[in-house]
Amino acid sequence: MTGLISASCEIVAGFTANVTTGQPPLYVTFYDRSVPNYSGNYYLWDFGDGTTSYSLMNAIHCYEDYGKYSVSLTVGLPCGAIDDTVMVNYIVVTCCEIRGDVDHSGGIDAADLTYLVAYLFTGGPHPSCDKEGDVDGSDGIDVADLTYLVAYLFTGGQPPPPCP
Numbered sequence: 001m002t003g004l005i006s007a008s009c010e011i012v013a014g015f016t017a018n019v020t021t022g023q024p025p026l027y028v029t030f031y032d033r034s035v036p037n038y039s040g041n042y043y044l045w046d047f048g049d050g051t052t053s054y055s056l057m058n059a060i061h062c063y064e065d066y067g068k069y070s071v072s073l074t075v076g077l078p079c080g081a082i083d084d085t086v087m088v089n090y091i092v093v094t095c096c097e098i099r100g101d102v103d104h105s106g107g108i109d110a111a112d113l114t115y116l117v118a119y120l121f122t123g124g125p126h127p128s129c130d131k132e133g134d135v136d137g138s139d140g141i142d143v144a145d146l147t148y149l150v151a152y153l154f155t156g157g158q159p160p161p162p163c164p
């Protein structure tokens with residue numbers, strides 16, 4: 001069965017990443033998962049933010065700005081086979097981890113209320129992440145967010161909606 005020995009000229013592009021969401025600057029390592037997976041292949045990475053990288057099997061890229069990025073990999077074999085794949089909105093660069101965590105401490109509690117009151121009424125600092133301070137998800141930080149947070153913390157109100 002010599003057919004088993006002769007190499008076929010076919011490739012299927014694929015990749016993964018070590019992380020797909022986080023705050024900027026977000027360093028992401030992309031791993032080639034093309035089949036066959038071979039460092040002699042040709043690679044073109046498009047990171048979705050206007051930058052590309054040639055020739056690296058695995059690529060490291062830093063995302064500097066907030067946004068959702070579609071990443072594509074075009075991979076070719078020395079014999080001429082080529083394939084590409086796109087992961088739409090694969091990388092999400094955001095500051096928002098927990099909406100309602102106004103002080104970005106990692107959880108929602110009375111300290112967030114204190115922070116929000118200070119911001120709204122006494123010149124306290126702006127929440128480090130707008131989306132976390134926008135407790136009710138209305139796209140802005142105002143007294144309605146305070147009302148929502150008070151209701152959630154003390155009167156069995158709904159939890160803040162998930163981060164966008």
Ligand SMILES: [Ca+2]
Pocket residue numbers: 100101102103104105106107108109111112
């Ligand atoms: Ca908090």
